[in-house]
Structures are given as C-alpha cells and as structure tokens.
Amino acid sequence: MKIAVYPGSFDPVTNGHLDIIARSRQLFDKVIVAIAVNPNKKACFSIEDRLAMLRLAVEGFDNVVCDSFSGLTVHYAASVGASAIIRGLRAISDFENEFMMALMNRKIAPEIETVFLMTSTEYTFLSSSAVKELARFGGPVTGLVPPQVEKALYDVLGVRFQPKEEADQ
Numbered sequence: 001m002k003i004a005v006y007p008g009s010f011d012p013v014t015n016g017h018l019d020i021i022a023r024s025r026q027l028f029d030k031v032i033v034a035i036a037v038n039p040n041k042k043a044c045f046s047i048e049d050r051l052a053m054l055r056l057a058v059e060g061f062d063n064v065v066c067d068s069f070s071g072l073t074v075h076y077a078a079s080v081g082a083s084a085i086i087r088g089l090r091a092i093s094d095f096e097n098e099f100m101m102a103l104m105n106r107k108i109a110p111e112i113e114t115v116f117l118m119t120s121t122e123y124t125f126l127s128s129s130a131v132k133e134l135a136r137f138g139g140p141v142t143g144l145v146p147p148q149v150e151k152a153l154y155d156v157l158g159v160r161f162q163p164k165e166e167a168d169q
C-alpha cells in the first residue's frame with residue numbers, strides 16, 4: 001500500500017491545497033493530510049479548527065485522512081508508513097525553499113521521497129494568507145476555499161460575510 005503524507009499549516013485549507021490533495025489521491029493508495037504543529041509559526045486558527053475545516057474539505061475522498069503532528073515531518077511520515085511527502089508548487093517563488101527542504105529531508109530519511117505537484121493555473125495566486133485577509137474583513141472567499149469551509153471560516157473568525165451591495169452602502 002503506497003502511503004503519502006501531505007504536510008502543511010493549512011491555516012486555513014484552500015482550494016489550492018484541495019487541488020493538490022485531489023491529484024495526490026489518484027497517485028497513492030492513501031493520503032494523510034497532516035497539520036504540522038509549529039510553535040514558532042504564528043497561526044490564525046487553532047489546530048482543532050484547522051483540522052475541522054480540513055475534514056470538511058476532504059469529505060467524500062475515501063482514501064484521504066487528516067491528522068496533526070509535531071516534530072520533524074520525515075519522522076512523522078516514517079511513523080505512519082509513508083513512502084512519500086507531497087508538496088504543492090505554485091510558482092518559482094515556492095521552489096527555492098521547497099527544494100532546500102526536500103534535500104534536507106532526503107538527508108535525514110533517504111527512503112522517503114518528496115513529490116512535488118503543480119496546482120491548476122487558477123490557484124497559482126492563492127494562499128492561506130490571502131484568504132485570511134479577505135475573510136477577516138468580511139470579503140468573499142467563494143471559489144477560494146471549499147464551499148463546506150466557507151461558513152466555518154467566517155464563524156471561527158467571528159465575522160459576518162458582507163455581500164458586495166451591502167459593503168457599498
């Protein structure tokens with residue numbers, strides 16, 4: 001059974017992440033989407049809220065499960081029997097950092113391969129930060145996050161979505 005781990009902050013999950021998850025689940029028997037708990041990285045949403053939104057997003061994907069972990073990604077990947085780590089690439093700007101991280105991970109765990117997948121062009125501009133910025137001010141996130149996540153996102157932020165006509169008044 002080929003297992004892959006797709007690690008990230010998912011703060012919150014976006015359609016860009018979901019695109020990568022959908023591609024990965026065609027390539028692997030099982031994909032574990034795992035939130036990396038990093039105390040040095042300030043997150044907007046709690047682990048519980050991020051996990052709940054992820055689970056809503058992958059509903060119906062029978063070979064995808066969600067989890068969270070602390071410590072090194074390669075250690076977590078080995079502990080769940082994964083042979084690959086998935087990372088998504090949006091643009092050249094992602095490459096340098098991702099390349100460095102993949103080589104570092106290979107040094108620690110040569111048996112685990114990093115697999116880079118490219119997102120659909122429509123999501124190349126999409127980031128969790130952009131979604132947070134929009135949602136925080138009641139802006140529309142339709143098409144940027146999975147529909148099941150939209151409401152959860154505003155609820156967690158305690159914001160009410162403002163339709164354009166209302167915002168213009």
Ligand code: ADP
Pocket residue numbers: 007008009010011014015016017020086087088089090094118119123124125126127128
């Ligand atoms: P991290 O903090 O590990 O970068 P993110 O949640 O921001 O966590 O991203 C997780 C992974 O998903 C990374 O490999 C990132 O490059 C990728 N990713 C993020 N947004 C997109 C997107 N719009 N399209 C494709 N991949 C993406």
